[in-house]
Amino acid sequence: MxxxxxxxxxxxxxxxxxxxxxxxxxxxxxxxxxxxxxxxxxxxxxxxxxxxxxxxxxxxxxxxxxxxxxxxxxxxNEEGHLILGIDVSSKKISGIVINLNGQVVHRVEIKIVLPITKEQFTTKLFEVIELMKQYTDSISKELLGLGIAMNGVVDSENGISIFAPNLNLRDIPLKKIIEETYDINVLVENDVRAMVLGESWFNGNAEFDNLVLINLGYGVGSGIIIEGKLFRGNQGLAGEFGHMVIDYHNGLKCDCGNRGCIETLISGSAIEKRAIAEGIIAEHEGASDLKRLADNGNEQAVTLFQDIGRTLGTGLINVIHFINPDKILLSGGISNASDYLLPAVHEVINKSEMVSIVGEPIIEVSNKQENQAALGACSLFLEELFKN
Ligand SMILES: [Zn+2]
Known part of the structure; x- marks a missing residue:
């Protein structure tokens, strides 16, 4: 390498x-x-x-x-350099190799099993890097760097994963340990933040200077681009859409310590719990089963998604009032139910007089969710290279 x-x-x-x-x-x-x-x-x-x-x-x-x-x-010279990108989820570590146009030229994947220790995780991570290295060495191309998309709180300046809730691991100095072993530049970013950057670089969203991506997965997160640049906030906490409090009085207790965060209502795990409690799906089933039921005309399932859509819409009104983005992209597993969610989202947003005066932003589901976080991790280097 x-x-x-x-x-x-x-x-x-x-x-x-x-x-x-x-x-x-x-x-x-x-x-x-x-x-x-x-x-x-x-x-x-x-x-x-x-x-x-x-x-x-x-x-x-x-x-x-x-x-x-x-x-x-x-x-x-799109073939002149390659960029490596890694996405760490709770089930696997995936790595991609791309050229400067964002075309994936190689992909590797290693499964991980929870619970996992820091040592076990870094061993698996190095296995993925080693596999990518075998490929890049075989074609001897220069590398711009290795980007890593991590769940949770990331110190992107120093390349440290401070807390990855999906792995339940803290304080992993990723940049340091990889750069000590390999002759490569490493950048680390929160996964959803990486995703929005990737959408901007590789998925035709560069024209949207103020872009928000909401990831509706097992948890809920967001990435924000303001005036063409990734927005991290003072200490990298910006974009915690999942912890926007929308039901202060009666809401459920959230993992963050607050009550009534939007994540306690619209995350994949919250939807599953609710659907099980309402007897729509069985204990062992999940959000995809609920979606299948809705597609087959199950009214309870449809109604539940519509209600989730209204809650999401309420959260998005706050985002629109606060950031006034050109476009909001939805991503993650729950966005598959957009047929039921989006009409309810628009219904809620249309009630805002302020939004109706300036016009609703474009709200759509990302059409390129495969390798989204890993591509985003790669785009960190394009951001560095091309932006002053
Ligand atoms: Zn919370």
């Missing part, structure tokens, strides 16, 4: 030029100079470096002549 000299690669003018090429898709040195107000010699020098670093390449085709020779055209 060979580490690209990531830090040396990044200077302000380089980022400016790289971004210009990415945004234009195809461009020329003269056009870059015009767009960026850098001098033509500066552009030439930096483009030469970018080509040597395999981040940019010249196309076979030539551009249109402005008098004189036809200019050589430049594009991002």
């Amino acid at each position: 060979k580490r690209g000299s990531f830090k040396q690669m990044k200077t302000t003018n380089k980022t400016l030029i790289l971004n210009n090429i990415r945004q234009n898709e195809v461009t020329s040195r003269a056009q870059i100079a015009k767009d960026t107000s850098l001098t033509p010699p500066t552009v030439s020098t930096i483009v030469k470096e970018l080509i040597e670093e395999k981040l940019v390449k010249e196309t076979e085709e030539l551009g249109i002549s402005q008098g004189g020779r036809k200019p050589k055209l430049l594009v991002i």
Whole structure:
């Protein structure tokens, strides 16, 4: 595994030029100079470096002549570097290898069984990295880095998983232990935050400067992009949508210590408990069985999802009032029931006069949930490389 000299690669003018090429898709040195107000010699020098670093390449085709020779055209060298991304769930650790266009060129997966100790977890994690390394060594490409998407609270600045509730593990210095063993740059991020970044980079959502992703899984989380940048908050706690309190007086006690958090009502586990208590599904069944019942016309199941939709809508009204996003993406297993959830969500949101004045944001289910967190983990490096 060979580490690209990531830090040396990044200077302000380089980022400016790289971004210009990415945004234009195809461009020329003269056009870059015009767009960026850098001098033509500066552009030439930096483009030469970018080509040597395999981040940019010249196309076979030539551009249109402005008098004189036809200019050589430049594009991002999508095959020049690879990025590794890892997603850690409570059942498995999945790793993907992608090129700069976000195409998955290799995928590995190792199952894990709970309960798990810190040592057992890191052993499994290193097994996944080792498998990815075997692949990347076999094709000897330079690596931009390894991104890791972790559930729970993450210190992204130092690459530490502070608390991963799905594994019940604390204080794992992921960046440190991996960088000590392998010659690779490591970035760590909360999984849902990584997901929203991946949606922005790889799933056609780059045009939405203010984007919120709500993940409706076993727990409930969110990722927020504000003015084109991932928003983490002062200590990385931003986006705890699951712990938005919406039923302070009568709500159930939440794992976070508060009462009436939205997660206690709309998470996969909350829905399952409720459906079992109401006798709609059996003890051993889950949310997917409830969805199947709803699809078969079971009125109780449909009504339950509609009620969940109204609660979700109430939470989203708070998000809209607070952040005013262009778009809200829903993801995770429960989003599969969007046929029942979304009409109820819109019904609630339409009651907000403030929202009706400015218009409802786009609310839809993500159409690319496969490898979503791992792709997001990869996009952390694009964020670093392309953003000033
Ligand atoms: Zn809570």
